[in-house]
Amino acid sequence: MKFRxxxxxxxxxxxxxxxxxxxxxxxxxRCVVVLDPGHGGDESGASDHGVVERDSNLDMAxxxxxxxxxxxxxxxxxxRTAARAGGxxxxxxxxTFMDLQTRVAKARSxxxxxxxxxxxxxxxxxxxxxxxxxxxxxxxxxxANHLLASSLLAEVQSAxxxxxxxxxxxxxxxxxxLVDAAGHTSPLFVLGATREVSVDELAQRGIDPKTxxxxxxxxxxxxxxxxxxxxxxxxxxxxxxxxxLLKDDGARQAMAEGIARGIERYVTASHGRTTAARxxxxxx
Numbered sequence: 001m002k003f004r005x006x007x008x009x010x011x012x013x014x015x016x017x018x019x020x021x022x023x024x025x026x027x028x029x030r031c032v033v034v035l036d037p038g039h040g041g042d043e044s045g046a047s048d049h050g051v052v053e054r055d056s057n058l059d060m061a062x063x064x065x066x067x068x069x070x071x072x073x074x075x076x077x078x079x080r081t082a083a084r085a086g087g088x089x090x091x092x093x094x095x096t097f098m099d100l101q102t103r104v105a106k107a108r109s110x111x112x113x114x115x116x117x118x119x120x121x122x123x124x125x126x127x128x129x130x131x132x133x134x135x136x137x138x139x140x141x142x143x144a145n146h147l148l149a150s151s152l153l154a155e156v157q158s159a160x161x162x163x164x165x166x167x168x169x170x171x172x173x174x175x176x177x178l179v180d181a182a183g184h185t186s187p188l189f190v191l192g193a194t195r196e197v198s199v200d201e202l203a204q205r206g207i208d209p210k211t212x213x214x215x216x217x218x219x220x221x222x223x224x225x226x227x228x229x230x231x232x233x234x235x236x237x238x239x240x241x242x243x244x245l246l247k248d249d250g251a252r253q254a255m256a257e258g259i260a261r262g263i264e265r266y267v268t269a270s271h272g273r274t275t276a277a278r279x280x281x282x283x284x
Contacts, residue, residue: 032074033263034107034227036117036190037061041084043096046122049243054082056246057118060234063256064118068263076110078103093206097220103190107225114148114263115229117190120246122238129239130168131156134175134231136191144228144270145191146172151269152232152262159258165251167235167242175231188231194224228266232259 037057039045045053058079065075079085086102087095107115121132133153135145149172157169175188197220202209209218234255235242245251 030074031113031267032076032110033068034076034078034110034112034115034225035061035064036078036085036103036107036115038117038119038231040079040082040099041088041095042092043084043099046120046237048122048237049240049247051120051237051243051246053120053122053237056120056234056237058082060118060252060256060259063253064116064259064263067256067260071260071264073264076106076112078106090211091208094208094211097202097205097207098212100190101223104223104225107190107227107229108223112225112227114266115190115225115227116148116152116259116263117188117229117231118259119231119233121233121236123236124238126238126240129236129242130170131235132170132233133172134188134191134233135172136176136188136193136229137174138176138193139191139224141228144266145230147270148228148263148266149230149232151266152230152259155262155265156232156234156255156258159254159261160245160251163250163254165245165254167245190225191229191231192222192224195222196220197222228270 037054037060039054039057041054043054045057047053058081061077062080065077068075084095084099084102085106087098089095090098103117131153133149135149136142137145139145153169153172157167160167175191178188199209199217199219202214202220209216209220212220214220235246237243237246
């Protein structure tokens with residue numbers, strides 16, 4: 001995901017590792033995690049130093065999926081190819097809008113217990129680098145969203161340090177503070193609460209209402225994921241050192257392990273699960 005500043009989004013809206021074996025509690029071994037690799041299709045996201053975010057996000061989601069499945073956790077991906085999750089047959093702006101709504105719909109239909117959207121960042125100052133995690137404080141699950149975001153940040157940071165890569169921790173951020181180029185408060189759609197997008201706002205975003213099935217003068221009611229959710233920004237593609245880590249297989253696997261451990265840490269903390277530590281080989 002590329003930001004106009006580190007606080008303003010253009011988009012709307014692992015070797016041997018000790019992991020947690022989830023055995024009891026509300027999920028009873030049947031937790032479903034939805035992983036959302038950001039971007040897709042002609043929306044490639046950030047691109048610099050030989051890294052294309054669209055492709056990096058998908059590779060990371062597939063790595064995390066393999067680890068979680070190895071640990072007995074159900075996983076659904078919002079996309080499994082380089083294509084968009086949805087809206088590919090629409091004009092670009094409308095396609096981006098509906099693609100995000102498709103991701104929300106897939107998370108809801110999967111009856112997800114946890115939703116994690118995977119991105120990387122970019123900024124005009126090439127010295128800016130590190131990890132950022134976003135959550136939304138406006139939904140009913142605000143405290144759970146924050147706990148999930150904090151767990152992801154702590155575990156990915158720890159995994160990178162363990163692999164010999166110290167990167168800045170830019171903290172957990174609330175997406176209700178985001179303001180788009182038109183001045184709208186614009187939470188990240190995969191995280192935010194349901195809201196009405198007016199005809200005027202659609203027009204400002206370059207979307208003809210007819211292309212997304214609306215009548216003249218009709219706004220769009222967005223859907224919301226109905227599970228705790230967070231969006232992690234894995235380093236800055238615009239920074240040469242961060243991009244080098246994103247091209248390093250060992251660093252990538254460490255980050256994937258960190259995301260998986262962060263999800264498992266969240267489930268353990270939020271549901272009070274009975275857990276047992278074990279050492280497992282990284283799935284091949």
